[in-house]
Amino acid sequence: MERLRTTSDFWGLQRRLLADRDPRKPVLVISAGTCGQASGAGELIRIAKREMLENEMGDRIRLRITGCHGFCEMEPSVLVLPDRVFYPRVKPADLPRILYASVLGEVAEEFLFVDPSTGRRLARQDDIPYFRKQRRTILERNEWVDPIRIVNYLEAGGYGTLCRVLEGGDPVRVIEEMKASGLRGRGGAGFPTGLKWEMLAKAKNGTGKYLVCNGDEGDPGAYMDRAVLEGNPHSILEGMLIGAFATGATDGVMYVRNEYPMAVKHLMIAIRQAREMGLLGEHVLGSMLSFDVRLVKGAGAFVCGEETALMRSVMGFVGEPRQRPPFPVEKGIEGKPTSINNVETWANVPVILEKGGREYARIGTEKSRGTKIFSLVGKIRNTGLVEVPMGITIDEVVNGIGGGALGKSRLKAVQTGGPSGGCIPAHRFDLPIDYDSLAEAGSIMGSGGMIAMDERTCMVDLARYFMSFLKDESCGKCFTCRKGTQRMFEILDDISKGVATLDQLDLLQDLAFVVKDTTMCGLGQTASNPVLSTLRYFRDEYVEHIVHKRCPAGVCKDLIAYSINEKCTGCMLCLKACPSGSITGDKKVRHVIDMATCIKCDACRSVCKLDAVEVR
């Protein structure tokens, strides 16, 4: 790989790359992030390569293996450029047909996406409602680049923004652009990024400053950062390089959790390639900027996503937060000023500098600008990553893009922000998604997890689940977080078992307020949110559990009983599915469940096609 010594070297290379590329030549894009590979993208890649080699199609079509595009429900998917034809859930046997059609510039009609509402087949990806309603500035880039080929990123215009920034030579202007963009930290707290950079640029504390990319994404059900880390690692590096130029930082740290092996691999490759090309290291592209990045792998603690704990982890200590002040920007890693930003924030930086801060600020609401990626999961039809402008309503996301609840049930609530966030009930789905509205509703933006819940979700059980997660993940340093989460879990457990009293409910609420008020770090301060928000919107469900010893959603095992009603035709399906042998009956005779031996695993209900198994 040639080493770029000046910015004109860079532009020369980019010109050469673009000249070699035929924009009309079809490209078969296979999305093979972790999600794609789990649903069989590896097999598709193998077949595509074999077909192309056997039939010598190399000069008529290109193959590009990218990260996740976002529509996880439809993986493994194939996208054909330049016409942007989208094929969902491609079976290995169907791929050759798609490949030949694409070479000829045709569309393989039979494999296209079918719009569930109209029944029509849609060819172009952008016509599919799931994609049409989004505004994909970050995720779209995942389609353009093969994450392990820096050349691909350069062809897509990558590092061009960095190059222009370096040529501009004015760090103050970069910070001004960032401030004008109104970008707020995408990790959850929402601190203005431009302001943080300005503080770092002004910090005078010995030599050296650190920039950190926080890729310790630990929320259950959230994987936005993984998609960006896996799919477009160079965009994060470019963002960090621009950040380093603006703030005078000398060292960069990529903190990525070890549970993301593909992200770690792609980042290692990206860092090595950038170093070989002279985009990282001493005097980047011949400028005064010297900046290098090292990769630090997290050891599996949720709390290490908190910035002070992350810094201790980077330095090799146990991942425990410390009380602020001093803030990281005053005293961070090795005592040097440090700015810690989320993966998505860094990925936004090149976009902002490319378009200009003011242009970027036109998207979103007054206090929350730009787009945000959410991972839409739970009892919802279209699961996946969605990127939407700030200020869009929850309804548009879950019912519009998400396609509403699975099956016949209705959505009851949405949990935003993972275990640190809160739930928003269906009657408040008209709420715009921005930092302040969500906080006002008792939840948080968080890093972007969005878990949809239908009528079969028990809110007490939900709070209990999140609290059990938090009590295990609390580092235990500060007393109110350690004991507070344990005690809240204890009370929630009592409620779900039907042995709690109404006094305990009041105690739970008091305790939740105190934990929110008195803990050291973000983990503890937000740990009460699941409890407080479910209490605020679904107090009747708690009371139902306590007073009537009933679980309305039929989830809490100690309060429910299964029975088989007259709809049963005696098909024996449930009888065979029952792992404890508690169902008895003969063919065409209504079956009976013996509650004495039933383990309430719900297997019978999930296999019954006639709704004959009732839970009460």
Add this chain to the structure above:
Amino acid sequence: MVGVKINGLPFSFDEGTTLLDAAKFLGIPIPTLCSMEGVSPYGACRLCVVEIGEGPKARLVTSCTYPVQEGLKVRTASSRVMRARRMILELYLASCPQSKTVQDLAAAHNIKTQRFRQEHEDCIMCGLCVRICKEQMMSGAIGFRGRGEKRTIGTPFDVKSDVCRTCGACMYVCPACQLRCTFNDPSKAICGGCANLAPPCLAKSSFDDMMCSMDPCVACEIKKD
């Protein structure tokens, strides 16, 4: 000098003074379990919270770690502080009811009962022992292991540490555990630190300075004889 208002009254303090030290200097009582002169502030017990700021921006911070800032308004016993403090004490009482320190603090705040499931733990994880061992005794023999409810204090791999000189400082500072040596009759000593068969201070071979915190100590009694 930095000017702050504490409970409505203006004072000025040296830069870097913590709110807890300032309050102590003024004679304003703030309860704490994990702070001690001579060891670094840690902010673990959360009892020393005070309210700073005004209006919607008011919040609780631990006074042992928060430095005085120009124009800062501090309330050491507002209703919000007292509510938090009482709940925290109730939590302590539910976990470590046998600690005299916790009992006294609870009594001082008129907490006579607690509403959680009663536990009987020995340690409140305030970290005083870990810090005094490292910072004052220059030893670093003990530390934290695990996280959350599995967090414990001990030596690496639970093997007697080579750097531990059984000085007893960890026991001396502990606000909760009952292991402090209070007997100079070896058969009644519970800790075993001083009553072991070869007190290191007597041999004086492996450590130059014991910096012993055992008081009264069996070993010293033996030495006198």
